[in-house]
Amino acid sequence: MNQETNQETHPRVAEALRWYQEAKILYAQGKSLDALARYEEAYRVFVEHGRYQEAANAAEKMGDLYFHRGSFDKALKPYKIALDICEEYGDELGTAILSEKIVYVYKELRQPEKALPYLYRALEIAEKYKDAHRAARMLAGIGDVYRKQGRYQAALEAYELSARIYRQMGSREQAALVEKALEVLRQEMSAGELPPDHPD
Template sequence: MESLVARGDHPALEAAAEADPLVLRRIQRLLYSPDPERRWGAVIALGRAAAAAARRHPSAVGDLLRQLIYAAADSAAAGWGTLEAAGEIIRHAPDPYGSFVRNLLAFLRDPPARAAVLWAVGRIGEVHPDIVKRHPYFPILDLLADPAPEIRGHAAWALGRLRAREAGGPLGRLAGDEAAFSLFDGHRLRRVSVGEVARAALRRIQHPAKTAEAHMKPEETAPLSPEDEAALAEALRLYREADIERNQGGSLDAMEKYRQALEVFERLGRAAEAANACEKLGDLHIQRGDFNGALPLYQRALAVCEKKGDPLSFYLLAEKIVDVYRHRQQMEKALPYLFRMLEIAESAGDAGRAGLCLTGIGDVYQRQDEPEKALEAYRLASRIYREMGSKKQAAILDEGIVRLERLCSGAADPGSQP
């Protein structure tokens, strides 16, 4: 078995595993080889062989996945390769085992496991982005600012594999980061710089044609007529040119090209590209001070994210909509968005964003002269910040809570809201 893994003879391994799932245990033992190349070879082989075994022995593969995840969670166990191997199994057998992505993402709270999780998520997201995007993955964006090159580099790589358009800005800020780390790209282990990986991720994200070809859902892959194919190619060209002109400060030219591309995307039912164009048009309206023009564009993009089950993109777009309502002094209209954002943050285990949402909800209730509801939201936010160790933020909220409590009890206090 070791020689088959060393040679990369995956067809032979797949046939053996389908006939006898105990083969998977023999491959698993190779994860603990002292040779990094052999370990990575075992990770790739285990994913391929497990997917083959799952055709006849799905419960055995499910048990293996659980064992890998339990081993990673056990600090007394040698966990090298367990999360990476779990990711490879999900990559090759997404239908029965895609739900395990949530278990993988939970390990992002464990600093020693982060690089392994990011690699696994990137491998899954490269071929099945929708499976990853069903789960809020905020922490990956936050890890782009991690002090360790290995972590921020793997985060950049994972987001590039996912083609996570919301990561464009932070990735751009890493483009000049020359700190080096080791990355296994699925074929070989090599030393790369964080900036090199970030630039490659940006190129991958900024080519929607490739995104559409690789990841479009079945209802969007209906054959196009030659005329529609030509129209789509032209729309994608305009979209890329608009990206360049926007980055160079040519907002009016970029807006016109985004509009032309958007018309074609919507006519051809290209929902993902239409949502991207709507959001970028909205951003340009904001840059020009046209908040009223931005709002319907953001809402159109938001509807696509909701339909596709993409909670992270939904959160980021809802955040922009809330900012528009804040500028228009119509925060009561922002309340449903804030509650939905709170649900997403809580599902992701992102305490910081949950605290921000609760503070915003408290602000809305206070403006609506509902102080008891405002106090409830502010108190929850304060408790979250305290548990996070954000004592300064909690103290600011606590001062406002005291003032609001005095107002509720009838004591005169000219203080402002928390």
């Protein structure tokens, strides 16, 4: 990949920036496939000219479009590309946001075990920046994954911590949802095991 060294914006980059803005308009008009094509064109130019922040933004938008169209497997690659760029350049907020988006993709794909590393990465950043709401949300997600894996004690601990954070924040509705999951989990633990294909 060639880094753009001159301070002035290369004409191709300027064109790609226009495509990026056009894609936003196309999406707002309901033309998601046209928007996707524009984002892809812009992404290729950004990478070619070493404009990695813009490349990450375009890749994230591509992932969003695939996700909203229900093409969850196709959303993974651009999300992971954007995540790698954010990680490489120390953009921890972007890393947390993209990690959470990847979690949602794996949830839709019914592959919760693959979401665990991303849940923990987002949790790590949330704890670093004292983002209690994100931390509680990630802990609840971790609890969900462990519960589905049959790791009930780990699920219990994650749920309890999530519920405690929500209560401390005064987020009663979210706390109640996690406490409901806790109640069901305790009932399942006392019964000995989860029934097959137990619904969420």
